[in-house]
Amino acid sequence: MxxxxxxxxxxxxxxxxxxxxxxxxxxxxxxxxxxxxxxxxxxxxxxxxxxxxxxxxxxxxxxxxxxxxxxxxxxxxxxxxxxxxxxxxxxxxxxxxxxxxxxxxxxxxxYMAQGTEIGWNDLLEAGLIVHPAAAARRLEMGKRLGIGYCNGKQFYHRCRMFQITKEEFEAARRHLDEEEGAAL
CATH class of the missing domain: 3.40.1360.10 (Dna Topoisomerase Vi A Subunit; Chain: A, domain 2)
Structure with missing residues (x-):
């Protein structure tokens, strides 16, 4: 139970x-x-x-x-x-x-943590905001991180709220980039 x-x-x-x-x-x-x-x-x-x-x-x-x-x-x-x-x-x-x-x-x-490692620049560099495929990338990253799909601002908020570590974020990003590279 x-x-x-x-x-x-x-x-x-x-x-x-x-x-x-x-x-x-x-x-x-x-x-x-x-x-x-x-x-x-x-x-x-x-x-x-x-x-x-x-x-x-x-x-x-x-x-x-x-x-x-x-x-x-x-x-x-x-x-x-x-x-x-x-x-x-x-x-x-x-x-x-x-x-x-x-x-x-x-x-x-x-849990809203102060000083969470994920920042706006991380989202920008990962192509999760201000990128032609940002929505699709956020969808896949949200699946990998277990935080669901949302817009860029909410994605940033959830990374902080759920204490997504830099390591978790980078591992999910690597897998996403590898899959996209293999699809080309």
């Missing part, structure tokens, strides 16, 4: 989580997250810890940001859009048992 309570968007997500692992969930009821739900999440964080596991889409990211802002110290599980898509529908409920388990094994802790 997973000790932390997993926060998901809806009932179908709960069903998918329970198919993959033994865990308890809190459902936000979609993007209209209210104070009562936030209070339950806050209590869960204090007593057992929380893993935020929302859909890899705009609404899911919005919910993730609201919860992370209101309830500091949460853990985060991420699915790629590919792993969460079925017949054009994106959501945790569409992910395979293996994809859900993998996301939960690779959970990241929400």
């Amino acid at each position: 997973i000790k932390e309570i997993i926060v998901v968007e809806g009932k179908d997500d709960t069903v998918a989580i329970k198919r993959a692992v033994e865990a308890e969930t809190i459902e936000t009821g979609g993007s209209a997250i209210n104070k009562e739900v936030l209070e339950r999440i806050r209590l869960a964080q204090e007593r057992r810890g929380v893993i935020i596991f929302t859909d890899p889409d705009h609404a899911g990211e919005r919910i993730r940001k609201i919860i992370a802002r209101e309830v500091p110290g949460c853990k985060h599980a991420f699915l790629t859009q590919e792993a969460a898509t079925s017949r054009g529908d994106i959501g945790v409920e569409n992910a395979s048992v293996e994809a859900i388990r993998s996301a939960l094994v690779n959970v990241r802790t929400d």
Whole structure:
């Protein structure tokens, strides 16, 4: 059984989580997250810890940001859009048992560190911002680092928040560059 309570968007997500692992969930009821739900999440964080596991889409990211802002110290599980898509529908409920388990094994802790080694110049040099293929590169780097896809500013924020080390970042970048080189 997973000790932390997993926060998901809806009932179908709960069903998918329970198919993959033994865990308890809190459902936000979609993007209209209210104070009562936030209070339950806050209590869960204090007593057992929380893993935020929302859909890899705009609404899911919005919910993730609201919860992370209101309830500091949460853990985060991420699915790629590919792993969460079925017949054009994106959501945790569409992910395979293996994809859900993998996301939960690779959970990241929400911790805003001062002096994190990753800087804007690292993102620039890696072609993650101000580059014709920046979005595609961020997508691949987000998969490799386990922090999901996001825009450049949010990618920088997540590198800091999840304490991505310079070594982790450079290893992911090397693999990405090698794969791109092999594809040419």
